[in-house]
Amino acid sequence: MTFEIIFTLILIAGMITALIYDLMRPGMVLFSVVILFLCAGILSPKELLEGFSNKGMITVAMLFLVSEGIRQTGAISQLIKKLLPEKKTTVTKSQLRMLPAIAGISAFLNNTPVVVIFAPIIKRWANKVNLPATRFLIPLSYATILGGLCTLIGTSTNLVVHGMILETGRSGFSMFELGKVGIFIAIAGITYILCFSNKLLPAKRPDVVNEEEEETPAEELHRVEAVIGPRFPGIKKTVKEFGFERHYGATVKEIKRSGQSISKNLDNEIFREGDTLVLMANENFIPTWGESSVFLMLANGKEHEEDEKQRKKRWLALTLLIIMIIGATIGELPSMKNIIPGVQLDMFFFVSITTIIMAWTKLFPPKKYTKYISWDILITIACAFAISKAMENSGFADLLASKIISMADSLGPHALLAIIFIITNLFTEVITNNAAAALAFPIALSVATQLNVNPTPFFVVICMAASASFSTPIGYQTNLIVQGIGNYKFTDFVRFGLPLNFITFILSVFLVPLFWEF
Structure with missing residues (x-):
């Protein structure tokens, strides 16, 4: 092996180790690796920077703002309230009403705000109708993942792979192209959830801190649940060392982590990303910290009244979203490509227009727009393009592809x-x-090139596999959010999610070649 291949192997192994052990945020881990590739001469400055100007990455950034505009108008929260049965019902009937709709919403919006909005509403509703919330929260996360498989904008991963395809000079995916396979996986996945959630998901796990016992009306304090995000400044510090009450004016009463509820000796507990904190806070806590990136979710179990102005904004937001989707879909048709010479009527074009209109109509606060973009995800995506290029330049991708081909030489594509x-x-x-x-992308491209077959089936499979994070809570942020609020254990995800991984695997490998020939 050459120096470049050995160097790449060491860096990739180090990167994976750093990501597994969460030594730094993913964006900084990947950026460090990219800089080392630059120092070794495997990447040129131009190749390093290409990812930061990639159309797919910038589309992801603007979709964060579109999702925020939809979220702030209350459009999707009103929908879930209409889907939840008001009378006595069963888990299966309730799931049948809500899961297809949730999957449909997440096909066009970022998964995280969908889960952040729906999770507390569903938990509150489940307690009201005396059903275990644990039978709904993991299915909520899984339904958003399944919905994201069906469209180009359903998840950032699809846009990343789409952008990498464009970098190779090939045509990327159209809006609903991935849905040829994604819709079958979504239907099978939702069917699996309906059939087995009662058997494989745990019964209700009550909170250690009881809301009625802890509430103290004289001081106007009430119970708030807060999920710690990656920007929380107290991560890896103890409760006492960080001084939560000094920072936020609220008292930590319970920490929920991996199915455990910790309410004693809290001063010595260390804060971790994804922890769900049960707080006693006043009315100002959520308005003050609701838009802060230090918490992934805040919920106090209270409904927010809306006025006529808010309803108009909601309809405007939904109208803009529908126009964006229809415009991007129609704009990709061959007959539309010559209507406006020099202008490509694709998703990037329409999401750009939608974002600007939402800003000027103040569907999200335009002066605070940077708060709603997950910069770590964008840096991760931008660096991902460079790492993929480094794997190609060094010959590492070709070497791995050769090994994989030799392993399955007689079995075919x-x-x-x-x-x-x-x-x-x-x-x-x-x-x-x-x-x-x-x-996976450069490896798949090298495999297809060496076999002299169409690489598109491999690219589609990468989209399906990269999003199918069901069997651990750490692979997908929505899983991490529901783990805390639902008080799930790590094993709950393994037991319920592993069969869903297998279903996605079987359907992907079987269906993809039927729609995209080798």
Whole structure:
């Protein structure tokens, strides 16, 4: 092996280790690796920077703002309230009403705000109708993931792979192209959830801190649940050392983590990303910190009244979203490509217009727009393009492709498709989905090139596998959010999610070659 291949192997192994052990935020881990590739001469400055100007990455950034505009108008929260039965019902009937709609919403909006809005509403509703919330919250996260498989904008991973395809000079995916397979996986996944959630998900796990017992009306304090985000400044510090009450004016009463509820000796407990904190706070806590990036979710169990102005904004937001989707879909038709010479009527074009209109109509606060963009995800995506290029430049991708081909030489492209899925899916369960796609893409391209077959089936499989993070809570942010609020254990995700990984694997390997020939 050459120096470049050995150097790349060491850096990739180090990157995966750093991501697994959460030594730094994913964006900084990948950026560090990219800089080392630059120092070794494997990447040029131009190649390093290409990801930061990639159309797919910038589209993801603007979709964060579109999702925020929809969220702030209350459009999707009103929808879930209408879907939840008001009378006595069963888990299966309730799931049948809500899961297809949730999957449909997440096909066009960022998954995280959908879960952040729906999770507390569903938990509150479940307690009201005396059903276990634990039978709804993991299904909520899984339904958003399944919906994201069906469209180009359903998840950032699809846009990352789309952007990498464009970088190779090929045509990327159209808006609903991935839905040829994604819709079957979504239907099968929702059917699995309906059939087995009662058997495989735990019964209700009550909170240690009881809301009625802890509430103290004289001081106007009430119970608030807050999920710690990556920007929380107290991560890896003890409760006493950080001084939560001094920082936020609220008292930590309970920490929920991996199915455990910790309410004693809290001063010595260390804050971790994804922890759900049960707080006693006053009325100002959520208005003050609701838009802060230090918390992934805040919920106090109270409804917010809306006025006529808010209703008008909601309809405007929904109208803009529908126009964006229809415009991007129609704009990709061959007959539309010559209507406005020199202008490409694709998703990037329409999401740009939608974002600007939402800003000027103040569907999200335009002066605070930077708060609503997950910069770490964008840096991760931008660096993912560079790492993928480094794997190609060094010859590492070709070497791995040769090894994979030799392993399945007699079995044909279908077996290689299965191997690419397994590699990508294993990566996505232990590191970020975008990093998993970045590692798998150059390998898949090299496999297809060496076999002289169409690479598109491999690219589609990467999209399916990189998003199919069901069997651990750490692979996908929505899983991390519901883990705390639902008080789930790590094993709950393994037991319920692993069969869903297998279903996605079987359907992907079987269906993809039917729609995209080798």
